[in-house]
Amino acid sequence: MKLFACFTFALFWFCSVNLFAQNAFFPIVTKTSKATIVYDGKGPKLDSISAHLLATDVHRITGYLPAVATDITKAKGNVIVIGSCQSELIKNITGTTAWVKNLEGKWESFAWQIINQPIPGITKAFVITGSDARGTAYGVLSLSEKLGVSPWYWWADVPVKQKRELFIQQAAFLSNEPSVKYRGIFINDEDWGLRPWAANTFEPEKKNIGPKTYAKVFELLLRLKANLLWPAMHPGTEPFFNDSANIAIASAYSIVIGSSHAEPMLRNNVGEWNEKTMGHFNYMTNSEKVLQYWKERVMQTKGNDVVYTLGMRGVHDSGMEGVKNVKEAAPLLERIFTDQRQLLQTHTGKKPESIPQVFTAYKEVLDIYDQGLKLPNDVTIVWPDDNYGYIQRLNNTEEQSRRGGSGVYYHASYWGRPHDYLWLSTTHPSLIRSEMMKAYQAGADRLWVLNVGDIKPLEYTMQLFFDMAFDTKPFQNSNHTFEHLRKWTATIFGSRDAAAITSAVWDYYGLAFERRPEFMGWSQTEPTTKTRFTGYNHFAFGDEAERRLIRYQNLQLTAESLRRKMPSQMNDAFYQLVYYPLVGSALMNKKFLYRDKAYLYAKQGRISAYDYRQLSRAAHDSIGLHTDFYNNKMANGKWSGMMSMKPRELPVFQTPELPAVMIEKRSKWEAVPEGYDTLASQSANSVKKLPLFVSGLQQQFYIDVFLSDSTEVIWKAEASRNWIRLSHGSGRLVPVRGQNMQRIWVSIDWSKHLKSKNAPGEIAIVADGRRTTIVVDTYQPQAKAYNMFKGFVEADGYVSMFASHYSSKISKNGQNWSTIKGLGHTGDALIATRNTSVKPDTSNIKANNPFVAYEFYSHSNREPSVLLYTLPTHPLNKNFSMRYAVSIDDSPMQIVDFRTVGRSEEWKENVLRNSAMRTVKFPSLAPGQHQLKIYAIDPGVALDRILINFQQQQKSYSVVPETFKK
Numbered sequence: 026m027k028l029f030a031c032f033t034f035a036l037f038w039f040c041s042v043n044l045f046a047q048n049a050f051f052p053i054v055t056k057t058s059k060a061t062i063v064y065d066g067k068g069p070k071l072d073s074i075s076a077h078l079l080a081t082d083v084h085r086i087t088g089y090l091p092a093v094a095t096d097i098t099k100a101k102g103n104v105i106v107i108g109s110c111q112s113e114l115i116k117n118i119t120g121t122t123a124w125v126k127n128l129e130g131k132w133e134s135f136a137w138q139i140i141n142q143p144i145p146g147i148t149k150a151f152v153i154t155g156s157d158a159r160g161t162a163y164g165v166l167s168l169s170e171k172l173g174v175s176p177w178y179w180w181a182d183v184p185v186k187q188k189r190e191l192f193i194q195q196a197a198f199l200s201n202e203p204s205v206k207y208r209g210i211f212i213n214d215e216d217w218g219l220r221p222w223a224a225n226t227f228e229p230e231k232k233n234i235g236p237k238t239y240a241k242v243f244e245l246l247l248r249l250k251a252n253l254l255w256p257a258m259h260p261g262t263e264p265f266f267n268d269s270a271n272i273a274i275a276s277a278y279s280i281v282i283g284s285s286h287a288e289p290m291l292r293n294n295v296g297e298w299n300e301k302t303m304g305h306f307n308y309m310t311n312s313e314k315v316l317q318y319w320k321e322r323v324m325q326t327k328g329n330d331v332v333y334t335l336g337m338r339g340v341h342d343s344g345m346e347g348v349k350n351v352k353e354a355a356p357l358l359e360r361i362f363t364d365q366r367q368l369l370q371t372h373t374g375k376k377p378e379s380i381p382q383v384f385t386a387y388k389e390v391l392d393i394y395d396q397g398l399k400l401p402n403d404v405t406i407v408w409p410d411d412n413y414g415y416i417q418r419l420n421n422t423e424e425q426s427r428r429g430g431s432g433v434y435y436h437a438s439y440w441g442r443p444h445d446y447l448w449l450s451t452t453h454p455s456l457i458r459s460e461m462m463k464a465y466q467a468g469a470d471r472l473w474v475l476n477v478g479d480i481k482p483l484e485y486t487m488q489l490f491f492d493m494a495f496d497t498k499p500f501q502n503s504n505h506t507f508e509h510l511r512k513w514t515a516t517i518f519g520s521r522d523a524a525a526i527t528s529a530v531w532d533y534y535g536l537a538f539e540r541r542p543e544f545m546g547w548s549q550t551e552p553t554t555k556t557r558f559t560g561y562n563h564f565a566f567g568d569e570a571e572r573r574l575i576r577y578q579n580l581q582l583t584a585e586s587l588r589r590k591m592p593s594q595m596n597d598a599f600y601q602l603v604y605y606p607l608v609g610s611a612l613m614n615k616k617f618l619y620r621d622k623a624y625l626y627a628k629q630g631r632i633s634a635y636d637y638r639q640l641s642r643a644a645h646d647s648i649g650l651h652t653d654f655y656n657n658k659m660a661n662g663k664w665s666g667m668m669s670m671k672p673r674e675l676p677v678f679q680t681p682e683l684p685a686v687m688i689e690k691r692s693k694w695e696a697v698p699e700g701y702d703t704l705a706s707q708s709a710n711s712v713k714k715l716p717l718f719v720s721g722l723q724q725q726f727y728i729d730v731f732l733s734d735s736t737e738v739i740w741k742a743e744a745s746r747n748w749i750r751l752s753h754g755s756g757r758l759v760p761v762r763g764q765n766m767q768r769i770w771v772s773i774d775w776s777k778h779l780k781s782k783n784a785p786g787e788i789a790i791v792a793d794g795r796r797t798t799i800v801v802d803t804y805q806p807q808a809k810a811y812n813m814f815k816g817f818v819e820a821d822g823y824v825s826m827f828a829s830h831y832s833s834k835i836s837k838n839g840q841n842w843s844t845i846k847g848l849g850h851t852g853d854a855l856i857a858t859r860n861t862s863v864k865p866d867t868s869n870i871k872a873n874n875p876f877v878a879y880e881f882y883s884h885s886n887r888e889p890s891v892l893l894y895t896l897p898t899h900p901l902n903k904n905f906s907m908r909y910a911v912s913i914d915d916s917p918m919q920i921v922d923f924r925t926v927g928r929s930e931e932w933k934e935n936v937l938r939n940s941a942m943r944t945v946k947f948p949s950l951a952p953g954q955h956q957l958k959i960y961a962i963d964p965g966v967a968l969d970r971i972l973i974n975f976q977q978q979q980k981s982y983s984v985v986p987e988t989f990k991k
Contacts, residue, residue: 049139049194049195049196050139050192050193050194051103051139051151051192051193051194052190052191052192053083053087053091053103053105053172053191053193054083054087054089054091054189054190055190055191055192056190058102059091059092059102060091060102060103060105060151061091061094061101061102061104062079062080062092062093062104062105062107063093063095063096063097063100063105063106063107063114064076064106064107064108064114065095065107065108065109065112065113065114065115067112067113068108068112068114068161069109069158069279070279071159071161071277071279072107072109072158074162074278075107075161075162075165075166075247076165077093078165078166078169079105079166080092080093082169082172082174082185083172083191085185086174086185086187086188086191087187087188087189087190087191088187097114097118097144098146100146101146101148102147102148103147103149103151104147104149105150105151106151106152106153107161107164108153108154108155108161109154109155109156109160109161110125110126110128110129110154110155110156111129112154115154117144118140118143118144118150119138119140119143119152124136124138124197124199125154127199128155128156128160128199131156131202132156132202132203132206133155133156133157133159133163133202134156134160134199134200134201135153135154135155135156135160135161135163136152136153136154136164136197136198136199136200137151137153137164137168137195137197137198138151138152138197139197140152151168151193151195153165153168158279159247159252160200162247162279163200163247163250164200166247166248166250170248171193171195172191172193173185173186173188175516175517176245177245177484177517177598179241180241180245180480180481181481181484181598181602182598182601182660183517183598183602184594184595184598201496203250203494203495203496204465204470204493204494204495204497204498205465205470205471205472205473205497206471206472207252207253207281207332207471207472207474208250208251208252208253208472208491208494209251209253209281209473209474209475210246210251210253210254210255210474210475210476210477210480210487211254211255211285211434211474211475211477212234212242212254212255212256212258212477212478212479212480213255213257213258213285213438213478214259214438214439214445214479214672215234215257215259215262215478217669217672217673218478218480218481218668218669219234219257219479219480219481219667220233220234220257220259221667222664222665222666222667223238225666226663226665226666226667227241231263233261233262233263234262235270235271236270236271236273236274239254239256239265239274239275240274242254243274243278245480246278247280249487249488249491249492250491250495251491251494252279252280252281253280253281253282253283253332253472253474254275254280254281254282254283255284255474256271256282256293258284258287258288258293258295258296260295260296263296264293264296264297265282265293266291266293266322266325266326267297272329276329276330279330280330281332281381282326282329282330282331282332283331283333283334283474284334285334285385286334286336286338286342286387286390286407286434287338287339287341287342287387288334289319289334289336289337289338290319290322290323290333290335290365290368291326291334292322295340295341298318298340300340305346305347306340306346307347308337308346308347308357308360308361309346309347312364315337316364316368319365319368320372323368323373324372327373327374332381332472333365333369333380334382334385335362335383335384335404336361336384336385336390337358337361338387338390344388344389345357345358351392351393351395351396352396354393355393355396355398358398359398359399362384362399362400362401362404366382377401377403378401378402378403378428381405382401382404382405382429383404383405383406383407383472384400384404384405384406384407385407385409385434386407386408386409386418387409388409391409391417395903402427402429403428404429405430405431405432405471405472406420406424406429406430406431406432407431407432407433407472408431408432408434408464409433409434409435409436410434410435410436410460411899411932411936412436412439412441412936413436413439413936414435414436414437414452414456414457414460415460415897415899415936416435416460416463416899418901418903419463419467419468419469419901419902420467420468420902421902421904422861424468425467425468429471430468430469430470430471431467431468431469431470431471432470432471432472432473432474433461433469433472433474434476435460435473435474435476435490436452436475436476437450437457437477437478437483437486437490438476438477438478438479438483440673441551442549442933443550443551443933443934443936444543444548444549444550444675444677445543445550445672445673445675446541446544447543447673448543448609448672448678449537449541449542449543449606449609450482450484450485450486450606451534451537451543451606452486452534453534453537453538453848454486454489454506454509454510454534454847455503455506455845455846455847455849456538456848457486457489457490457493458489458493458500458503458505458506459845459848459856459967461490461493461494461500462500462501463965465497467901473490473494475487475490479667481601481664482605482668484601484602485510485602488513489506489509489510489513492509503844503845503846503847503848504846506847507527507531507847510527510530510531511523511524511527514526514527514530515527517598518595518598518599522587522590522591525583526587526603529580529583529587529603529607530603530607531847532576532580533580533606533607533610536576536577536580536610536614537610538849538850538939539850539938539939539982539983539984540559540937540982542609542610542614543675543677544677544937545559545613545614545616545617545618545677546617546675546676547559547560548675548676548677549933550673550675553675553676554676555676555682556617556676556681556682558621558624559617559618559621559982560938560980560982561573561618561621562979562981562982563621563625564625564699564700564701564979565700565716565979565980565981566979566981566985566986567727569981569982569983570618570621573614573618573983574614574615574618577610577611577614578611580607580608580611581607581608581611581612583607584603584604584607584608585604585608587599587603588600597659600655600659601659601664605651605652608651609648609651609652609670612644612645612648613644613648613677615644616641616644616648616681617641617681619637619638619640619641619644620637620638620682620684622634623635623637623638623683623684623686624684626731627684627686627687627688629695629731630688630690630691630695630733631688631731631732631766632731632732632733632734632735632760632765633732633762633766634686634688635686636762636763636765638683638684641681642681642683645680645681649670652668655667656668688733690734691733692733692734693733693734693736693738694730694732694734694738694758694792695730695733696728696729696730696731696740696790696797696799697713697728697729698715698726698727698728698799699716699727699728700714700715700716700726700979701713701714712800713797713799713800714799714800714801714802715728715771715800715801715802716821717803717820717822718772718773718801718802718803718804719803719804719818719819719820719821719884719988720773720775720778720803720804720805720806721775721818721990722818722988722990724772724773724820725771725772726770726771727769727770727771728742728768728769728771728788728790728799729766729767729768730742730756730758730767730792731765731766731767732758732759732760732765732766737757737758737759738757738758738793739755739756739758739792740755740756740757740790740792741754741791741792742754742755742769742788742789742790742791743789743791744786744787744801745786745787745788745789746786746787747774747777748773748775748777748779748786749773749774749786750771750772750774751770752768752769752771753767753769771801773801773803775805778805780805780807783802783804785800785803786800786801786803787800788801804884810882810954811882814882814954814990815991816832816881816882816989817880817881817882817987817988817989817990818881818882818883818884818990819882819883819885819973819975819988820988822885822974822975822976822977823973823974823976823978823985823988824883824971824972824973824988825984825985825986825987825988826881826957826970826971826973826989827851827852827853827969827970827984827987828849828851828855828877828968828970828971829844829852829853829854830987830989831877831878831879832878832880832956833877833878834875834877834878835875835876835878836875837873837874837875838860838875840858840859840860840961841859841875841961842855842857842875842877842968843855843856843857845967849896849967849969849970850894850940850969850970850983850984851969851984854967855967855968856968857875857961857962857963857964857966858961858964859961859963859964861901861904865905865962867908867910867920867962870910870918870962871918871960874910874960874961874962875961876958877958877959877968878957878958879956879958879959879971880954880956881954881973882954882955882990883952883953883973883975885950885976886951887949887950887976888947888949888950889913889946889947889973889974890945890946890947890973890974891913891944891946891947891971891972891973891974892942892944892971892972892974893921893959893968893970894940894941894968894969894971894972895907895909895923895940895941895942895943895966895967895968895969896939896940896941896967897923897932897935897936897939897940897941898965898966898967899924899925899965900924900963900965901963901965905964906922906924906963907922907923907941907963907965907966908921908924908962908963908966909921909959909961909962909963909966909968910959910960911945911957911958911959912957912958912960913947913950913957913958914950914955915956916948918960919945920962921945923941923942923943925941938982940969957971957973970984970985972985
């Protein structure tokens with residue numbers, strides 16, 4: 026059997042293939058035949074663009090450029106035929122089959138069909154038919170992707186695998202309509218990437234973002250099956266509609282042009298409203314000038330495929346001028362709606378309800394909407410997230426029935442308070458999936474817009490967003506999120522390295538979910554504050570900071586190892602899609618966590634503080650080197666100016682402010698246990714003790730032996746009990762980086778531990794004629810109930826539990842706690858689901874509400890303080906809040922609500938750490954087994970983890986490891 030290039034797998038949707046059907050086989054390029062591409066010359070310009078893109082894609086694969094023609098009668102042999110279902114060319118080829126009729130009246134759908142000898146002279150025709158221009162383009166470009174040309178071949182330099190011969194094996198296929206009608210991006214905050222790159226590298230003749238750049242953007246959107254653009258609009262960027270070539274290109278590519286919440290009626294206020302000549306952008310005092318301003322744009326765009334944004338805000342993405350409060354703003358907005366729609370009717374000659382219009386309830390506009398604002402029924406409500414990935418509001422029952430429907434404006438890049446994240450793409454795929462699926466289920470399917478900043482480096486985020494918008498069905502299952510990333514990775518980099526790359530990228534997103542690299546300075550902006558020490562604990566929980574550093578170091582090593590193995594043609598794609606974000610985020614974390622260690626270790630008298638000071642500075646310098654490579658060496662400088670390592674020059678991106686290191690040389694060496702001297706407040710003579718070891722738990726704690734002087738020390742460790750296990754019994758310290766400190770890991774061999782006694786042991790560290798002793802405390806309960814117990818147990822005064830590791834779960838009245846794979850800080854989160862058409866009743870929660878239960882065993886006879894971590898989600902709509910209820914041993918329930926209002930300080934902390942926290946206190950518990958229950962009340966509560974404290978604990982920022990007894 027002859028081996029040929031057969032592509033039966035499409036990355037983001039599937040179709041049935043009959044490998045043995047003769048008419049399912051179509052040769053494109055062989056030794057003896059070359060297919061011609063024919064499109065309907067009377068069709069839209071996009072048909073021509075698509076046909077030539079396909080020809081170029083075939084050339085990329087085979088080196089042969091197919092002929093592209095409009096006259097089917099002059100073609101011979103094998104022909105790829107392109108056109109909409111209204112096209113005479115398609116009707117002549119297919120005979121106006123029912124297959125074509127199935128496309129009529131549909132939105133952006135397409136069909137593939139192979140027809141033998143459709144007309145004289147044609148051996149085979151591969152017919153690509155669309156319900157409309159974009160549907161046809163999706164059919165053509167989906168074929169390109171199936172043949173091996175990635176949508177990211179240009180924007181991420183993904184190479185095309187070369188083949189001498191090219192065939193397609195494809196049974197007849199009819200696509201579904203897209204799940205979401207309008208699917209697009211907002212180019213925003215383009216000051217540090219897209220605009221300088223376009224102005225200086227890609228489109229220097231324009232010295233700005235212009236038609237050449239937009240043509241590449243539009244092609245990418247079509248390859249991703251998107252259809253909408255909110256153009257770049259920051260000060261310094263030429264307004265989109267000021268250049269007629271931009272408009273012409275958008276029309277040719279059939280891309281719908283809209284505008285952001287701050288740009289009513291397609292007007293770029295920051296670039297087009299001139300206060301000196303036009304007066305204030307104030308509708309109460311200057312409505313005549315404002316209306317004339319809007320009228321001009323309506324007149325200019327009435328023949329274009331556009332979506333008008335209704336309403337009004339201030340010029341610079343600020344509140345509306347001239348109103349004192351939201352109550353005063355509501356009637357004014359209603360007047361503005363009426364006037365704007367009258368402009369549309371007067372100057373387009375169409376009824377307003379036939380023209381796409383949106384109203385975005387962003388920031389204070391949501392408060393105005395809640396004043397009972399009367400919005401025309403045909404206008405689409407666009408619900409925004411809170412700028413950090415959590416959607417603020419979705420439809421209630423009444424809003425779901427509106428004719429205009431609703432959509433979502435979602436940020437994957439953001440400039441603003443409490444802190445920007447403009448550098449890397451760090452929003453977790455599972456969070457995007459969870460929030461967007463919640464929106465879709467609430468009826469938000471009319472328009473989805475993703476704020477992508479400069480487009481790069483948000484390549485995968487865009488792919489995920491648009492695959493989901495085009496077909497939400499597979500994403501209803503949370504397991505699909507990881508699988509989607511794996512398939513995308515395998516498609517680009519091949520199956521050999523797909524598993525390693527996927528695992529590393531997934532861990533990169535997980536670490537960023539805990540704390541984005543842009544937030545590692547623990548600073549804020551608007552107003553801008555200085556960086557400060559991080560919230561990570563360097564002396565407890567196994568050195569919380571070091572655990573994060575190790576994970577990032579492993580990411581960096583993985584990226585470096587994979588880069589060395591990459592085929593040369595893959596180098597550029599790997600660098601920008603994987604290497605730079607993984608290594609850059611690792612270096613940003615090293616920069617701050619090493620700085621912290623320099624300060625803290627200096628206070629403990631460690632000479633390694635000098636090393637960490639240098640390592641912090643080196644990490645910062647390395648970010649500069651990698652960024653320089655991205656801009657000036659990667660892809661031969663193609664992306665020069667695209668990547669900035671310091672957007673807005675915020676403090677987090679600057680050279681670290683390193684503490685002066687002054688070591689008090691009390692002795693040549695010292696040894697300290699985990700949890701000791703975190704603030705350097707204990708005296709040198711205080712008792713040194715490891716945290717408590719509890720039987721049944723897999724615990725290990727560390728002792729650091731380190732130099733305090735530039736000398737050499739030989740040390741030994743001696744355990745007083747045979748049940749104390751040490752990872753190292755001796756060592757040598759020298760004043761060299763990496764060799765001036767050693768970490769001993771201590772654990773307990775419980776099989777040798779005296780079960781009748783909990784007497785402490787000791788570890789003596791001996792060196793240079795001096796001895797220091799560290800106490801080892803253990804606790805081995807003799808109760809039979811404890812020995813039989815499997816579950817969470819108290820360890821050194823606390824119990825740590827992950828929400829998804831419940832003991833039991835009870836559903837009631839169609840309500841449930843559902844596990845969402847990959848979401849949250851612990852791997853999986855529990856989300857409260859319920860019938861959203863009915864308001865929650867809190868009168869009898871125990872009888873009516875679902876719950877999850879956690880069995881735990883305590884040793885302390887103290888009052889427990891239950892700390893609950895949820896994701897900082899927002900109420901689904903005005904009928905709900907963010908409540909759940911907690912009880913221990915069926916005690917009276919305590920209702921918790923973590924809803925935040927506006928941009929409060931609590932909200933700021935919540936989005937920076939991706940956690941909302943609430944503490945619930947209970948009366949004293951007797952030692953023994955207990956049960957914690959958490960009842961669902963409001964939908965959308967995402968429970969992540971629980972920490973029960975019986976005494977004052979060391980502070981932690983990240984997840985405290987579970988205290989689970991098997």
